[in-house]
Amino acid sequence: MFGLIKKYSVHMCSEVKGIITLNGNPVEGALINRTLEFAHKVEKEDQVITAPDGSFYLPEVVIESKIPGDMFSHEVTYQTITAVYADKKYKLWGSKLSGISEPSEYKQKLSSLNADLDSTEVNFVFPNHENPNLEFDGSSICRWEHDFEIYEIEDSEDYFKDF
Amino acid sequence: MNILSPSVAAQLAEFAYDSIAAVSKSSSNIEPSRIISKHFVFDSKKSAFTGVSGTVAEHVLNHATGFGFFGIGSKEGAHKGEVVLTFRGTAGIADTLTDLHCGLTVGPNYKAVHAGFNRTFESIKPQLKAILSKVGGRPVHCVGHSLGGALATLAANWIKAQYKVPVKLYTFGSPRVGHNPFAIQSETSLNGIYRAVHRSDPVPMVPVWPFVHAGNEYRISTCVSLTGAAHKMAGNAPGYINTASLYPDYKSMEKGSLSNLTMTRLKYNNRHHASFNAHWAEKITSALLTLLRESGKITSVLAQGVVAGTLTIYDALARSLVEISKMSSKYAEDCQGLLGHILNFVGKPGVIAVDYTYAQAKRILYWMLEKLNQVVIAAVKVSPYMGIGY
Numbered sequence: 001m002f003g004l005i006k007k008y009s010v011h012m013c014s015e016v017k018g019i020i021t022l023n024g025n026p027v028e029g030a031l032i033n034r035t036l037e038f039a040h041k042v043e044k045e046d047q048v049i050t051a052p053d054g055s056f057y058l059p060e061v062v063i064e065s066k067i068p069g070d071m072f073s074h075e076v077t078y079q080t081i082t083a084v085y086a087d088k089k090y091k092l093w094g095s096k097l098s099g100i101s102e103p104s105e106y107k108q109k110l111s112s113l114n115a116d117l118d119s120t121e122v123n124f125v126f127p128n129h130e131n132p133n134l135e136f137d138g139s140s141i142c143r144w145e146h147d148f149e150i151y152e153i154e155d156s157e158d159y160f161k162d163f
Numbered sequence: 164m165n166i167l168s169p170s171v172a173a174q175l176a177e178f179a180y181d182s183i184a185a186v187s188k189s190s191s192n193i194e195p196s197r198i199i200s201k202h203f204v205f206d207s208k209k210s211a212f213t214g215v216s217g218t219v220a221e222h223v224l225n226h227a228t229g230f231g232f233f234g235i236g237s238k239e240g241a242h243k244g245e246v247v248l249t250f251r252g253t254a255g256i257a258d259t260l261t262d263l264h265c266g267l268t269v270g271p272n273y274k275a276v277h278a279g280f281n282r283t284f285e286s287i288k289p290q291l292k293a294i295l296s297k298v299g300g301r302p303v304h305c306v307g308h309s310l311g312g313a314l315a316t317l318a319a320n321w322i323k324a325q326y327k328v329p330v331k332l333y334t335f336g337s338p339r340v341g342h343n344p345f346a347i348q349s350e351t352s353l354n355g356i357y358r359a360v361h362r363s364d365p366v367p368m369v370p371v372w373p374f375v376h377a378g379n380e381y382r383i384s385t386c387v388s389l390t391g392a393a394h395k396m397a398g399n400a401p402g403y404i405n406t407a408s409l410y411p412d413y414k415s416m417e418k419g420s421l422s423n424l425t426m427t428r429l430k431y432n433n434r435h436h437a438s439f440n441a442h443w444a445e446k447i448t449s450a451l452l453t454l455l456r457e458s459g460k461i462t463s464v465l466a467q468g469v470v471a472g473t474l475t476i477y478d479a480l481a482r483s484l485v486e487i488s489k490m491s492s493k494y495a496e497d498c499q500g501l502l503g504h505i506l507n508f509v510g511k512p513g514v515i516a517v518d519y520t521y522a523q524a525k526r527i528l529y530w531m532l533e534k535l536n537q538v539v540i541a542a543v544k545v546s547p548y549m550g551i552g553y
Contacts, residue, residue: 040183071391074180075398099398125197133408137196153200159235160206162297
């Protein structure tokens with residue numbers, strides 16, 4: 001049995017496509033950086049520079065891993081995609097992907113990662129069609145037309161001032 | 164003090180795993196999901212606490228990692244002014260869980276508990292002390308998954324004993340933490356225990372009796388065939404985050420029976436009905452306890468456990484079974500029925516249990532322990548990165 005340790009395909013991130021603009025004008029030469037971390041153990045990082053029309057592309061990331069065979073593994077991928085332009089860093093995508101397969105909702109969002117660097121970073125939720133009780137969470141400076149609800153927790157109180 | 168909804172509790176239990184990065188990468192922000200943020204506020208600099216788990220070597224080297232968060236109920240949410248403590252589980256826990264020689268130690272409510280769990284809890288306790296000394300008399304929710312569930316259980320009992328505040332406990336796939344006196348003390352002192360399990364998750368079945376759970380079991384998935392994947396928080400197999408989200412409150416979940424209080428008798432002729440799953444694991448334990456209680460042997464068997472580990476208890480158990488079957492023909496029948504069912508449970512239906520000796524009874528009981536532990540360790544044993552752990 002020891003020669004046959006099963007490997008699993010772990011989907012870490014969908015294909016990423018997007019356009020970076022600044023006040024509506026395409027941004028060339030912005031550095032797009034994607035960092036992925038699966039089960040607190042496997043880290044993947046890649047980069048790309050935006051084209052003259054502000055567009056960029058990163059392929060889907062799937063790894064072969066034995067980790068899911070361990071019942072005590074925490075099968076979550078932390079996904080972070082940032083853009084660096086003129087010495088400033090912007091968050092294009094921050095989300096925690098649960099499980100090892102690709103949800104179509106993530107695929108859709110990441111295939112249109114369009115950001116104007118002038119926008120503010122927001123927290124948002126998007127619907128989970130398989131389990132409507134369990135919404136997906138993310139944070140980004142990007143905006144989407146559909147399945148995108150920005151939320152703000154308005155609370156000026158400093159709950160931790162005594163700690 | 165309102166009860167956390169199952170979804171908020173499950174998300175908090177999962178969120179605790181973010182403390183690993185929050186501690187190791189000081190730059191990273193913590194971002195609880197919206198459903199958590201509605202009710203609790205966390206501070207990326209001050210909320211995380213650390214702990215040491217695993218081997219003695221790690222304790223000696225003091226390899227502390229992020230082990231969870233504490234948060235404060237926001238004024239807009241349903242838990243205003245309350246405190247939440249959430250504990251993560253860990254990789255490489257299997258050895259601790261299935262260590263048949265595992266000892267007991269005095270736990271936070273002065274009752275005996277699992278020494279391994281308590282050692283990790285002790286590494287976190289000073290930080291909890293610092294936090295709780297500043298929160299005043301606020302009610303506390305303790306939440307955790309897997310080993311985190313065991314830690315939450317110990318924390319809840321310790322907080323109750325030390326600070327006398329209302330404490331509620333929420334666990335997902337938690338192993339058993341102590342023997343009966345600890346469980347009874349937890350049940351009577353805490354202000355609510357919400358222990359959610361997938362019936363197919365083997366972890367809540369270990370460590371084996373005389374370790375028992377405190378509180379009712381809330382079964383959020385009722386498939387009985389045991390699989391390691393059913394222990395996970397994430398994913399769809401079925402995943403505690405997923406299943407917990409399907410229930411609006413704990414009241415709507417199926418409650419498990421308190422099997423250690425029911426009377427179970429197993430007839431030898433029916434032994435072939437038994438197979439390896441959660442249902443029969445419960446029935447067999449229940450039949451064993453029924454026999455021990457009725458014959459008056461339970462006290463002497465349990466007395467062994469106070470000074471020694473699980474194996475010694477099962478040795479004493481085997482000896483008792485032989486003695487019990489000599490007491491009367493009725494007991495002899497019951498013992499035979501029990502052993503016959505165990506043999507089928509462990510997949511050895513060909514072995515005949517008639518006129519067994521102490522050595523045979525012991526072998527049969529050991530097969531049962533091994534079989535139960537196998538499900539928990541099998542996957543980890545073949546997993547090459549185990550031992551790197553945290």
